[in-house]
Amino acid sequence: MFHKQKENKKNQEILLDIKNEIATITLNRPQHGNSLTISMVTKFLETFNKVTSDPIIRIIVVTGTGKYFCTGLDLRDDNVNVEEGIRFFQTVKECPKPVIAKINGPVFGGGIGFMFTMDIRIALSDTYFSFKEVKRGLVPAIISQYIIPEVGIFKTKQYMLTGEIISADQALSNNFLTCIAKDLKELDNKVNEYINELLSSAPGAMSTIKKLVKVVSSNNDDDTKINYIKQVFSDVMNSEEAAFGLKALRRKEQPNWSKFLSKL
Numbered sequence: 001m002f003h004k005q006k007e008n009k010k011n012q013e014i015l016l017d018i019k020n021e022i023a024t025i026t027l028n029r030p031q032h033g034n035s036l037t038i039s040m041v042t043k044f045l046e047t048f049n050k051v052t053s054d055p056i057i058r059i060i061v062v063t064g065t066g067k068y069f070c071t072g073l074d075l076r077d078d079n080v081n082v083e084e085g086i087r088f089f090q091t092v093k094e095c096p097k098p099v100i101a102k103i104n105g106p107v108f109g110g111g112i113g114f115m116f117t118m119d120i121r122i123a124l125s126d127t128y129f130s131f132k133e134v135k136r137g138l139v140p141a142i143i144s145q146y147i148i149p150e151v152g153i154f155k156t157k158q159y160m161l162t163g164e165i166i167s168a169d170q171a172l173s174n175n176f177l178t179c180i181a182k183d184l185k186e187l188d189n190k191v192n193e194y195i196n197e198l199l200s201s202a203p204g205a206m207s208t209i210k211k212l213v214k215v216v217s218s219n220n221d222d223d224t225k226i227n228y229i230k231q232v233f234s235d236v237m238n239s240e241e242a243a244f245g246l247k248a249l250r251r252k253e254q255p256n257w258s259k260f261l262s263k264l
Helices: 038-053 082-093 110-116 132-136 141-151 153-162 168-173 184-199 203-216 222-237 240-250 257-263
Strands: 005-007 014-019 022-027 059-064 099-103 120-124 128-130 179-181
Touching: 014 038, 022 038, 038 059, 038 082, 059 184, 082 110, 082 141, 099 184, 110 141, 120 168, 120 184, 132 153, 141 153, 168 179, 179 184, 203 222, 203 240, 203 257, 222 240, 240 257
Parallel strands: 022 059, 059 099, 099 120, 120 179
Antiparallel strands: 005 014, 014 022
């Protein structure tokens, strides 16, 4: 059963819009570049965990209101602490469901790390990125664990040392982004294209793929990785979801994955 919910009040810093199986969470602090205070992080995590645990929700989209997607942590907030920061990023990174970053504008500092915890990243073509921490005598320590594995040591060091502006085209070629859109209409269309692709994918298989990529790209020894791969292969080939998908393939039907949503 589809359900629909909408919370869209101007005085809320985190907005939640649920339509059918898609939850959109919007950072709504445009007057401060959607920078994150601890209270905002707490509210985001509460909202994010809510939709993650909801069996009806299959895909989570994160975006921002106004000019910016996210400009990182609000450094004027005296309550900022490393443990809360790590929990914030890890919660999104470890989500068993696909998370799409709908990047409506520039992204700075911790906002880039936030973006890197998401699986699909689609940005406007005039978006730009910058690790501005170094210009304030700071270091992007927490987010480095998400950036370096994808961008690489050389480019990450360059970008973090200089704080230079990184265009959307540069970001696309340096593994920041999935694709770029020329305007807001195309951004909506491209996000919807990926949503439709993900909706046609098996929910359990997608969750397993996210775990598989994490293990295979980790620093675990080869034997540990191989044993995990064998276990995944065995579990999947004997799963009800795979049997259902293969049956639909033989019948040349598009599988309806609704019955498997509650098993994530």
